[in-house]
Amino acid sequence: MFIAAFSWLIIGYQQKTQATASSGGIYPEGLIGQPRYINPLFSSYNDPDRDLTSLIFSGLLKYDCQGELVPDLAEKYTVSQDGKTYDVIIKNDIKWSDGEELNADDIIYTIQTAQDPSFNSPLRPNWQGVNVEKIDQYNIRFTLKTPYAPFLHHLTTGILPRHIWQSIDATNFPLAQHHLSPISSGPYRFKKLQKDADGNIRYLELTLFKDYFGPKPNIETLAFRFYPNQDDAIAGLNKGEVDGLSYITAQNKNKIQDIADVDLTSIQLPRYFAIFFNQSQNKALATKEVRQALNLTTDKKAIVDDLLNGQGQIINSPLDFNFPLKVAPIVNTDVNPSQAQEILDKAGWKQPPDEQSPVKNDQGITIRQKTIGRDAAPTLLEIDLVTTDWPELSDVGQLVKKQWEQIGAKINLQIVELAAIQQDFIKSRNYQALLFGEILSADPDPFAFWHSSQKKDPGLNLALYDNPKTDKLLEEARQESNSDIRTQKYQEFQKILTDDLPAIFLYNPVYLYPVSHKLKGVNITRIYLPNQRFCQIEDWYLKTKRIPK
Template sequence: MDLFSRIRTLFTRHYRIQTLEKLEVIFRSFSLTEKTIFIISLILITISTLSLLIKINDTFLVEIPAYGGTLNEGIVGTPRFINPLLAVSDADRDISSLVYSGLVRATPDGNFIPDLAERYSVSSDGLIYTFILREDAVFHDGTPVTADDVEFTVMRAQDSMLKSPKRLNWEGIQVEKSGNKEVKFTLKQPYSPFIANATMGILPQHIWKTLESDQFPFSQYNVNPIGSGPYRLDSLTKSKDGIPTSYSLLAFNKHTLGTPYIEKINLSFFQNEKLLLEALNAGSIESASNISAQGVMELKNGTTRIIRAPLTRVFGIFFNQNQKEVLAHKEVRRALNEILDKQAVVEKVLDGSGTIASSPLPPTVAQKLSEDTDTDTTASTVEDVLAQLKKSGWNLDSSTSTLTLSPKGKPKTLLDFSLTTSNVPELVDAANTVADMWHSIGVSVDVKIFEPSDLNQSVIRPRKYDALLFGLVVGRDPDLYAFWHSSQRNDPGLNIALYTNTKADRALEEMRKATSTEDSKIAYEKFNKEVSADIPAIFLFSPDFIYAMPDRIKNVTLGQITTPNDRFLSIPNWYIETEKVWKLLSNEKN
């Protein structure tokens, strides 16, 4: 009997007794060559079978997020007030958003979901918001979150002695607790964006209640915070001068929205973007946010990916017609607007990382409220603009190459003014680029640069500028009242164009009271029509938010960004580690 006949016999005969012994006898009867061929065949069959089983198994497996991993991120600035009522810098707000949680949480798509609150309701007249707290909501020290904590936090935010940046959001709002888990807010009039106020982080009353408002800024808990957010403080390192240089945060396993997948976040602080980018290129950190367009060009780390998201900010030039009479001429403001090549400004200043703005709202927000979102990016020619100005009596002075207006019997008026902005590279570049475009039609522009803090205190608050190149942070809700209502012309109002128009005022008030998207659209169209006709400002661009991070961080969703800490809105769902499970079990694991 040949070898193959013997093998066939081995696999096809039915051995009823002493099977193993007979197999052994057959195997021993093989020659050395036959044994070798048999063993190789058996190995190949085994490998093929295992491979087939693995493939079959893989078809029933899915990859899902797993807990673990560390994210190392860099931030420009130094945290001083990791406190939702006192946070003023990006570093403050970044850590506060990770450590603290509010009654609701904003989502990247612009909606709000319950966080510390299990649910909430709004009365039919839009005046009363009622929140029911989750029974399992606790602070990082294990203390339950109660209505007392919510009431305490809001009342401190309202305290003028504390000087909280959140005070204006809560002014005139009555807070009332009912029992241990219910809190009610009563408004004086309907205000549809109010729900955004409920994202404010809640302080643990048992820690802060012994401090007077004037003592809040000096508490150790501003640098060693205890909140109820997705991450809790693990450790903190300081320089020899006692200044925080890094924070280490751990995922909070009792977070109301579930334990975050990424186990640990290390945050390191840098004095400026240059040092931040050096650390990113060196690999000592792996992610950084709010990077400038120029900074992106300096990145050399091949494992870093760039994520862009629209910022809800509008940068523009705001005219102070009260200070500079020449800017009170509408034909002048129109000419200044029409000669600008805004796309060229975006390309030169932002390296294309931005969108042209044509209205008081950021383009991505305006799209939701306006039927007409087309933006004309074509600048008028010098000849056309000069021709229009000439009709109003403006002519080029051959001796000065400056436009002048010479009405009969009145002194000659030169078209000259100053353009003021902050000492930020992009804004300085934008101011000079705009000034050059205006020079082309004979406008004399003096660009003035101020340090950010000095600009706010010495220029913006007293309204001492002719024209101001500045950015307005609009936010998720299209509430433009603070920026454009005539009642907000003086400090602390933010109407830096000192705009006055009764029709526009009424439209802004209607926007605040709107209870539906359609009502908001109608009110915004009325307002935008007035602003477009009056030209109190020139809207330039809305920049992109730029976030550099490693490819290994998955499921990152940014959406619209109001302030840099908004990048963390979806951080509980980010992940690094993964595991494979059977499809039937994947829903249970998630």
């Protein structure tokens, strides 16, 4: 009788109440790599830095989960009729995590530091030609020399605390301890980190920032564990070390043991992978016929179908997908090794007869060669291809090597750690061919990736592409507010670029974000960068409470 009455009480309570999010709990997530610069002016180099920065720093604007720009530090903003003046009013009484007030001085310091070439920030191109001035403590004016259509997107740059950084000069800036123990203004603040015996960061904890000016998240603590590669990260998820991972590839999905207990969010980002040619480092690649032959031999469909399990999209230009201006796509070139060999034959890249004891590649095929200019000895069709030890790219590299060697090339595939590829190859542009990815923004202005002014680090022109015609088109397009005219200029840019073949564009992968069923409230519609998965972190929760209906 007592048990029955008690059961009715429970049923009655449940009928009259409803479960809702409650505060508290720890959400542990695994990231690939480790943080180096938890600093918005340098975080674009590294995924863990970008993830952490997005959680603890605030910009004037931010993206919501539909990919739209919304106010963050800004109360409101206005744009002049000529598109060259932006007035921004920031919110009052915003605190840094050390209790100091955030104001216009912090914003001006951040932008001027980004603009200063001695600090070598990869964001410098975004702020060139922009004058920033303080009207008063809560009013800032940005003045552009010429109109720049995507400018509002740059106002998402995280703001640094001037009182922390102003005394550190450019020489000592990269060594500052504040990169790994930052003072910030976002919904979470830095709490602690742990290193292993070799000095590698293995664990970092963020906790709620109680004085945060925006909506307070429900989850008290975010705990991040850092893994050297995706296999180790998946092992950590399987062992219960973490309840989610920043990213997994489609082919690794089946390595998750308790897949039924995991929610997989599938998102297509404006991100592409390509093989970038550094023609200055290789005589063969400097000839267009060789690049054409390699393009005709690259089977992109095999990459997407066999290596990505169909979880990707073939691309043929950097504007081929998810581009808001609807640039007409480039028609995919059919794979045609026979035509590729004809092109090489006509261009003088011949395979010596067997009686001359020719050099063979790893497929047992004779390597082509050609005497270029006044060279005494012939040049072998030999290319060093560098990529990272990320399994997806390693597999793509192996497949491309096999495909290219079928037409008489010799491919030396070098697979290195992500940190090493950034430091030892990309910064110095020390490669012949680079298999790598580029991440675009919400308004993917190609300037930073393909304008000749961006050939050297920290620019992102990985192919060292230099064409006055495309430079002019990119300069004009970014100043154009009329979307039809802007689209036309990008169409012309795309045609010239793909004809020049400074790179072979491969695919746009599907982004898989696995999290435990224990985590509730994740509702991502459209994002542009992996770190934007935290776009509505304030709605996530682990605990619930019951309230009256």
